[in-house]
Amino acid sequence: MEKYISINEAADLIKDGMTIMIGGFMGVGTPEILIDAILEKGVKDLTVIANDTGFPDKGIGKLVTNKRIKRVIASHIGLNPETGRQMNAKELIVDLVPQGTLAEQIRCGGAGIGGFLTETGVGTIVEEGKKKIKVGNTEYLLELPLRADIALVGGSVADKSGNIYYNGSKRNFNPLIATAADLVIVGAERIVEVGELDPNHVMTPGIFVDYIVGGEK
Numbered sequence: 495m496e497k498y499i500s501i502n503e504a505a506d507l508i509k510d511g512m513t514i515m516i517g518g519f520m521g522v523g524t525p526e527i528l529i530d531a532i533l534e535k536g537v538k539d540l541t542v543i544a545n546d547t548g549f550p551d552k553g554i555g556k557l558v559t560n561k562r563i564k565r566v567i568a569s570h571i572g573l574n575p576e577t578g579r580q581m582n583a584k585e586l587i588v589d590l591v592p593q594g595t596l597a598e599q600i601r602c603g604g605a606g607i608g609g610f611l612t613e614t615g616v617g618t619i620v621e622e623g624k625k626k627i628k629v630g631n632t633e634y635l636l637e638l639p640l641r642a643d644i645a646l647v648g649g650s651v652a653d654k655s656g657n658i659y660y661n662g663s664k665r666n667f668n669p670l671i672a673t674a675a676d677l678v679i680v681g682a683e684r685i686v687e688v689g690e691l692d693p694n695h696v697m698t699p700g701i702f703v704d705y706i707v708g709g710e711k
Contacts (some may be wrong), residue, residue, distance in 0.1 A: 496654075497654065497655070497656050497700075497703060497704065497705055497706045498654065498685065498705075498706050498707070498709075499705050499706070499707060500707070501527060501528075501531050501707050501708075502531075503705075504528060504531060504679050504705060504707045505528075505531040505532065505534070505535040505537075506535075507644065507677065507679065507705075508528075508531075508532055508535070508537050508644060509537065510537055510538050510539050510540075511539045511540070511541075512537075512540060512541070512642075512643040512644060513540075513541040513542075513543065513641075513642045513643050513644075514540055514541070514542055514543070514642055514643065514644050514645070514646060514675075515542075515543045515544065515600070515640075515642040515644070515645040515646070515667075515671035515674060515675055516529075516542055516543075516544045516553075516554055516645075516646045516671070517544070517645075517646065517647050517648045517666065517667050517668035517671055518544065518545065518546075518548065518553050518554065518648060518666065518667065518668075519545050519546065519663060519666040519667065520546060520548065520549075520553075520573060521548040521549060521552040521553035521554075521555070522663055522664055522666070523648045523660065523663070523664035523665065523666050523667075523668055524548060524552075524553035524554060524648050525646050525647060525648035525649075525679075525680070525681025525707075525708070526552075526553065526648075526681070527681045527707060527708050528646045528679060528681045528707065529553060529554065529556055529557060529646075530556075532557060532562060533556060533557070533560055533562065537562060538561075538562050538564075539562075539564045540557065540562055540563050540564065540565075541563070541564065541565040541566075541567070542554060542557065542563050542565070542566045542567070542568075543566075543567045543568075543596075543600070543640055543642055543671075544566070544567075544568050544667070545568060545569050545570075545593065545596070545666065545667050546568050546569060546570050546571065546573060546574075547566060547568055547571050547573070547574040547577045548573065548574060549573055549574055550574055550575065550576045554566075555573075555574045555576065555577070558574060558576050558577050558580065558586070559576050561580075561585070561586075563586060564586070564587065565586070565587040565588075565589070566586065566587070566588050566589070567589045567591060567596070567640070568588070568589075568590065568591070568596070569590070569591055569592065569593035569596050570590070570593070571588060571590070591620075592614045592615060592620065594612075594614065595612055595614055595615070595620075595637055596640075597667065597670060598610055598612070598637065599637055599638065599639055599640040600639075600640050600667070600670045600671060600673075600674045601670055601673075601674075602638075602639035602640075603639035603640045603641040603642075603673075603674035604641075604670065604672075604673025604674035605673070607639060608638075608639065609636050609637055609638045609639060610636075610637055611627055611629065611634035611635070611636060611637075612634060612635055612637055613632065613633070613634055613635075614635070615635055616633055616634070616635055620635070621635055624636060624637070639674075640674065641674050641675060641676070642671070642674060642675040642676070643675065643676055643677065644675055644676070644677045644678070644679065645671040645672055645674065645675035645677070645678045645679070646671075646679055646681065647668045647671060647672050647678060647679065647680045647681070647698070647703075648660075648664060648668060648680075648681055649664075649668070649680045649681070649682040649683070649698070650664055650682070650683050650684065651682065651683065651684045651685075651686060651691060652680050652682035652684075652685055652686075652691075652703070652706050652708075652709075653685070653686050653687065653688050653689075653690060653691045653700070654685065654686075654687060654688050654706075655688050655700035655703075656680065656698075656699075656700030656701075656702070656703030656704075656706060657688075657691055657696045657698070657699060657700040657703075658672075658680060658682070658696065658697060658698040658700075658703065659691060659695045659696060659697055660697050660698075665697060668697075668698065669697055669698050672698045672702045672703065673702055677704050677705075678702055678703050678704050678705070679704065679705045679706075679707065680703050680705070680706045680707070680708075681707055681708045682706055682707070682708040682709055683708060683709075684709060685706060685708065685709035
């Protein structure tokens, strides 16, 4: 099982100061096994790109609560009061990005596209420091792609080649981030043999996946 590694081996790949994309929406689809590994190893000063920061005791929120993150790029933080507290106390840098813009920035990062134009945020605080481009009579913001050193993906089922199925809403940002990082680690609830996963159910092809951990459930 070439792509299967131990959780300790996975943790050794995650270093202080890295930029990490983490899947999940309100903690659903977040690979908790990898979050716990980061905490146990003591990794710190991370830049995290994710939809949100979970809850104080769940998902990415555990990294916030334990002050392992120096900067977070997310679409909302309201479910985790600790994120807001650290932001207001200037203990944590928070970049709030409209959700659709964030998703498209990650997609562009994965597809090798240099950026995209959007009306979202024009005339608001979102436009600060960004280039404006007028097309016809409409003014747009140029949004740049996002990539990461590592993506931590939460899969429901993965086969030994790294093909992934996500159950229901666990899909969320996971397929996007799997394309936009230099190294992709999947925390899978279940691991099966190649051929057991219906090709029609594959949502992330194994070509994007470097390593697999988990399989306890």
